[in-house]
Amino acid sequence: MSDYNLLIDGKMVPGDQTMPVLNPATEEVLAECPRASKNQLDSAVAAAKAAFPAWAATPIEERRKLVIQMADAIEANANELARLLTSEQGKPLADATGEVLGMAAFFRYLGSLELPMRVIESSGDRRVEAYRRPLGVVGAIIPWNYPLLILSF
Numbered sequence: 001m002s003d004y005n006l007l008i009d010g011k012m013v014p015g016d017q018t019m020p021v022l023n024p025a026t027e028e029v030l031a032e033c034p035r036a037s038k039n040q041l042d043s044a045v046a047a048a049k050a051a052f053p054a055w056a057a058t059p060i061e062e063r064r065k066l067v068i069q070m071a072d073a074i075e076a077n078a079n080e081l082a083r084l085l086t087s088e089q090g091k092p093l094a095d096a097t098g099e100v101l102g103m104a105a106f107f108r109y110l111g112s113l114e115l116p117m118r119v120i121e122s123s124g125d126r127r128v129e130a131y132r133r134p135l136g137v138v139g140a141i142i143p144w145n146y147p148l149l150i151l152s153f
Helices: 038-057 060-076 078-089 093-112 147-152
Strands: 006-008 011-013 017-022 029-035 118-123 126-130
Touching: 006 038, 060 078, 060 093, 078 093, 078 147, 093 147
Parallel strands: none
Antiparallel strands: 006 011, 017 029, 118 126
16 A cells, blocks of 8 residues: 655645545555645645745746646556546546546646737727736635546646
C-alpha cells in the first residue's frame, strides 16, 4: 500500500487524520487517505492566498504552458490513473480510461484558450471593456462520481 500525503504550502505532509479507501468490489483496503484537520485546511488556504499574487502576475502564455504540461503528465500516466480510479470506484476500466483522457483533453482545451479584452460597449464618450483575470483562491465540495472530470472543470 502506498503512502499518500497532502500538498500544503509546497510541501507533502501527512494528514492529521486518515480514512481507508476501499475497493468496492472486494472491500479490500487499497490505501489510507490523508484527511486534513481544520488547522491544516486553514494553512492550505492561507498558503494558496499567499501564492495567488505571483500566480496572477504570471503571464498567460506561461500559465497556458503549465496547463498543457499537466495534460501531458496525465496522458503519460493514463493507464495507471485509470487503474487506480477503477480500483477506488469500481468504475469499468474503459469508463475510467475515458475519464482520464477526458481530463487531459479538457486541460488541453483550457491551455489553448485566448482571453482577449472584449469591448462590451463603445459609443460616443463611453467605452466598456471586459478583461479576464484570476480572481482568487477557490475551494469546493464536489460530488465524487467523476472526480477527475469535475476536478478539471
